[in-house]
Amino acid sequence: LAGTLPKQKLKQDLRIEERSMHCKLSYCALFLRFFLLRLAQLSINNQAGVVNIMRTLMTPIVTVDLDILENNIQEMGQFAAANGVALRPHIKTHKSSKIAKMQLAHGATGITVATVREAEAMAAAGFDDIFIAYTVVGENKLEMLARLSETVRIGVAADSIYGVKMLSAVLGESDAEMDVMIEIDTGQHRCGVTSGADAVVLARLVEELPGLNFRGIMTHEGHSYGAQSPAEVEQIGRQAAATMRTIAAQLTDAGFPPSVVSMGSTPTAHIVGKEAGVTEIRPGNYVFHDRTQLALGSARLEQCALRVIAHVVSNPEPGRVVLDCGSKTLSSDLGKHGPGVKGYGLIIHKGRVLEEAVIERLSEEHGVVTLSPDSNLAIGDVVEVIPNHACVVANLAEMMAGVRKGRLADWIPVES
Known part of the structure; x- marks a missing residue:
């Protein structure tokens, strides 16, 4: 090679190769430094090696005080047990299987999610009783639900004839089944049927179609977040529970008694959890709480x-x-x-x-x-x-x- 290339060209090529090698080594060094930094951050030594968080991480940092987290989880679990209601916490608040497992350890009977992707992630983490508190529409999402329902218990909200028919259709000829909860509008005016008659129509359809089980009724009394006082939060919770009792009675009279009457919001959890006829609560924010809960008097x-x-x-x-x-x-x-x-x-x-x-x-x-x-x-x-x-x-x-x-x-x- 030296005999066929001019010396100047050879030196130039060698310098290029040297710079390339130097660049590669620099990238390797940078990666190694990053890896060691992450390893130092992830290696937790409960004795002398623990360093103050401000010396370990750069701001802004989203932190969770584990002592407070554990106390909040334990308190809600104790409340549900003391009042004889099932606790199915909404994990959209944290989206973490670690925290969800803590909730199960403190009495949760299953979990609630907001999206099909959340359901998929929690199923992959080993959770086998998942309720999607959302009216799922869209072929790809429904197909994923059908796949999940083959291995874990899946429940889903519905508030329309279209939605119920699509849930059944996507199950096709498979042996998989899905639980359906009819969503009731108790005042938030978002999703949900607004009358007992509409709930009866959907419950009857669910029972008629293959692959579906009518499990009960659910609501999210999210309008409590707009309350101007703790007294108004309590009033909203009690009124929502009364609406759920009325519709549950209408369904029972029509031959479709709901086995589950589920209500969900952190501000009203300690109110509706004591109400007659309510069998399940689905608070989510309670694990962390925030400024909203402070303002509402909920934390x-x-x-x-x-x-x-x-x-x-x-x-x-x-x-x-x-x-x-x-x-x-x-x-x-x-x-x-x-x-x-x-x-x-x-x-x-x-x-x-x-x-x-x-x-x-x-x-x-x-x-x-x-x-x-x-x-x-x-x-x-x-x-x-x-x-x-x-x-x-x-x-x-x-x-x-x-x-x-x-x-x-x-x-x-x-x-x-």
Whole structure:
């Protein structure tokens, strides 16, 4: 080769090869460094090796206090058992098989999901009794449901003749079966039939069509999130339970007694769980709680397990600071947040709630906060943010950091 190529060309080729090899080694070194960093983060030493979470991870960080999480799960399980109702928690809040297994360990009889993909992920993680609290439409989604129903118990909501017929049709000639829960509108005015007569029509159709089992009726009293006081939350819960009792009686009179009367929302869980005729509750947010639950009186500050850790990165003028958590972390969901809620989250600094601080607007990576001009919040300070809606924040995260006493203790993957 040396005899056939000019020396200058040979040297040039060797330099190119050298730079290429250097580049490859650099990439290898970078990958190795990243791998070792991740290994250090994932290796949990319960003795001397545990480091403070702020030295381990970069902000913004979605954290879950495991002690609070476990207490919340245990309390709801005890409540359901004490009142003789089944607990089928909604896992859309966390989308984590780790947390769902904790819920089963504390009395949950099965789980609720919002999407077919969530059902698929939980089935893959070993869960065998899954209710999809959603009216599923779409051939590909229905086909996936049919496949899942061959190996696990699948229940699904329905509120239309079209939906029920499609559920039966997709099962085809297979031996698989699906449980159907007729969705009732108890005041949210989203999905659900609005009368007992309509519920009877659907229950009769479910019983007539192959592959389907009429299991009962369900509702989501989500309009409780718009309540302006705990008294209004209670009123909404009781009225919704009364509607469910009435429709259950109409179904029974028509020859279709529901074996399950299921209600679901965290604000009303402790209300409807005590109501006569209700056999199942499906709260979800209770594992984390959030600013919404605080405003509604459904939770206390010390029950808020999910928090976003952020840095103050700018202080352009007195009365305005900027956090390094924006809409990609907190979401831009304002929604219905009860009385007196402003902004995109509740800020806590050094254990003190900054009532006067309002996260008034978000960019993708910036949270702009207005506060008192004489506030001592400064660049470099670390704050906690209790988000308005914990479910959306968890959904935006790929992984949540499980912490105990401010130290990294576990990783919680978000699986769907």
